[in-house]
């Protein structure tokens with residue numbers, strides 16, 4: 001098949017899938033994106049390799065246009081995937097598979113790959129946007145290399161799975177790293193607004209179950225009401241049986257999942273992946289949605305004989321499956337239901353056009369704010385982006401305390417809007433005295449984190465004299481993120497503490 005034929009097939013499939021209102025614009029964007037992606041990949045490969053013979057053939061020159069020997073539908077073959085998966089189909093054989101459609105060009109050029117290790121340890125994949133998993137098992141020792149994820153003995157000859165890097169490059173270190181922030185890598189969000197978003201009607205009971213499941217999920221924190229209902233509308237209830245393989249490592253990303261009930265384990269195995277996996281997800285013969293692992297995991301839950309080492313677990317309220325959709329990589333891990341689980345699946349388009357876009361908007365807003373914070377002026381834009389991704393906003397009513405003297409401190413705050421007042425009770429005194437006030441761009445709450453000591457003062461929202469003034473709004477940074485992201489500013493904060501606070505602080 002010629003490159004032209006491949007392109008037309010892929011475009012047709014994507015037009016059919018996206019059902020754009022403005023078809024011409026969609027096609028124009030589509031080709032433009034493809035062109036940019038191909039050029040980017042060529043540049044990347046050239047940068048990595050001094051020998052052009054290492055480049056995949058399609059990056060040198062297009063294959064000649066051939067007249068099809070038989071008439072075929074411009075919309076190509078339809079997916080034979082089960083219903084859930086069938087709603088977004090992928091070509092597993094085309095080097096221009098649909099992961100590279102407009103809006104899915106997730107990897108931009110000139111990216112410094114994020115750190116793959118943390119505290120000297122290699123870490124399993126964790127989404128920067130997902131709810132942190134408190135029960136994370138021990139760190140994974142990564143055994144991946146940068147060659148194809150699939151076995152070289154692939155029976156598929158020149159299939160893209162055994163070819164040199166393409167858009168389906170094997171997951172690089174980025175995928176496996178604990179991502180401390182989205183901005184460690186560039187994520188291009190979909191610009192198109194005319195994407196067709198699926199809608200699956202829900203009963204009131206289902207709606208309240210979903211609401212409950214997403215309450216503490218960070219991925220949903222940036223959504224306004226309309227966006228949230230768009231996502232909820234698009235969700236499909238999926239029941240996974242014990243032993244079902246919901247996601248298999250190396251497959252293309254199609255859905256993102258929120259766990260309502262149940263438990264799933266994530267496994268990673270070293271490369272090369274079995275050649276048979278290159279065929280993509282196989283439809284289970286018994287007609288069920290997911291293939292089963294046949295109970296193998298029960299024999300050794302921490303080390304699956306086929307899927308590798310257990311690296312994470314996902315219980316109620318958590319989510320998984322976002323990385324491949326965000327970064328355009330193959331699935332970084334296999335996710336297996338260890339008990340009957342109720343999941344809510346969100347398709348790739350909805351995930352990207354609503355959830356990622358909201359996250360992106362939020363990040364831009366924080367990045368802008370952080371440029372106004374004097375404390376952070378020595379940091380570069382990338383460092384500020386990382387901080388932006390770790391922040392969450394909180395708004396306080398007049399008089400409400402953000403932190404109280406004597407309490408344990410595990411959060412650092414930046415004032416986004418409004419004013420705060422600091423009061424402190426000195427030793428031997430009953431009365432609290434006002435010691436200072438804070439305005440936009442100021443920070444507080446660093447002392448207890450720096451000193452591992454209780455809060456040294458109480459910080460509250462001021463009583464506003466004019467209700468038209470903004471309420472106190474602060475951006476909160478959890479202790480772990482504070483240590484990680486503001487570590488370089490420790491000395492500066494200590495010096496400021498010595499200058500600004502009374503003798504009760506150790507820095508004086």
Ligand SMILES: Nc1ncnc2c1ncn2[C@@H]1O[C@@H]2COP(=O)(O)O[C@H]2[C@H]1O
Pocket residue numbers: 403409422424435436443444445446447448449454455456457458459500501502505
């Ligand atoms: N005089 C002060 N003494 C101690 N903390 C102060 C003072 N003025 C402002 N603060 C801030 O109030 C915060 C209370 O929580 P932390 O002790 O974590 O960090 C403290 C400082 O950021």
